[in-house]
Every structure is written in structure tokens, then in C-alpha cells.
Amino acid sequence: EPEVTQTPSHQVTQMGQEVILRCVPISNHLYFYWYRQILGQKVEFLVSFYNNEISEKSEIFDDQFSVERPDGSNFTLKIRSTKLEDSAMYFCASNLQGFNQPQHFGDGTRLSIL
């Protein structure tokens, strides 16, 4: 069965540094998402992306965050200047049809900010 893959599985970064989290969604999917889960808290929506533009973003997704689909397979989340509170598990998800269809999740990237 096709999977969403995320790299790296764990990223350790100094505060203030830029970080890029990478995702390869399922190949024929058209809608892409990022979520995050701070340790011990619920999974929170960050952003959705379709047709090369952001569909919706949450309050968390401020100017420090950006997303990009640089080619036909990758979907990236960039945090420009990381803060301690960005430490979390970041999940990428995708689906073929945004509405009325379950999202398929990757295994996540654990981001640790020192």
C-alpha cells in the first residue's frame, strides 16, 4: 500500500536556525497538509495546500513558516528561525480529494530545538 514518507525522522536544531522538514505524499494525491503535536498535547492543524497554493492556515502558521512543493513529489515545511516552542512532532498528510476523504499520515519528524 502506498505510504506518505517523511524525512528526517528526528531533527535537532539550534534555536534561531532554519529547518526544512520533508515529505513525499502518496503519488496521485492532490491535497497536502502539515500538522504538529507538541509532547503530551493534541494533534493540531498547521496548513493545507492544493494546486500549488495554501488553502488554509492556522494561527500557529505565522510568517516564520512556509510550505512548498518544489517538484512533483516533495512537499516541504520550512521554519525560518526556530524557537524553543517549535519543538514538536510534525506530521505530513495527503489525500486525493480534499473533501470527504480520509487523510493518510506519515510517521512524523520529531523536531527538537536546543
Next chain:
Amino acid sequence: AQSVTQPDIHITVSEGASLELRCNYSYGATPYLFWYVQSPGQGLQLLLKYFSGDTLVQGIKGFEAEFKRSQSSFNLRKPSVHWSDAAEYFCAVGAGIQGAQKLVFGQGTRLTINP
């Protein structure tokens, strides 16, 4: 605004016992409801979904859930749990009426299985 409440943070049951995990949602339109399971170090795996039709939905691994509109609930059940069911369980509602539909998750319920 949409929200999901899972009242039980942690549940412990014995292997072979029945299980019910509670989920209540708040959403103004027809809800699209999901249960996901997360094993340690893993991503979120879809257990089952409700979009419309029969209010009792079957999922993978022997799980089922019942949608009750009058109670705004979507409880997850399993008649007999196995040790491998120990994991974190998340209820979610799909928010949005077209296009990309974000998921709003509950806090999660951690399930522990006693041998």
C-alpha cells in the same frame, strides 16, 4: 468553531475485555468523523470513518464506531481487545465544506492493556 472532546485521557482494560472509547464533537454542519490510532513512534493510522449512511461503521482490526447525532457522539468500540491494541487513539472531525478539509483532533485516549 469545531471541537472534539475525548473525556478519557487514559483507559486500562484487561486483554479479552470489551472496550469503548468516548468521543463528542461540536460542528455546525454534517460532520465527517474519523478515528485514528497512533502506536509509539509511529504515525496516525486510520481505523474507520463516517461520512453518511449507516450510523454503525466498521473499521480495521475489529473496531467499530457508532455515530449518534442526538448526542453528538462517535464512540469507538471493540468486543475483545488484544495486547497489540495498546496505543493512543484520536477522534477527529473534518472541518470544511469543500476543498481541503482540515482535521480537528481530540486530546487522545491512551489505552493500556493488562495481561
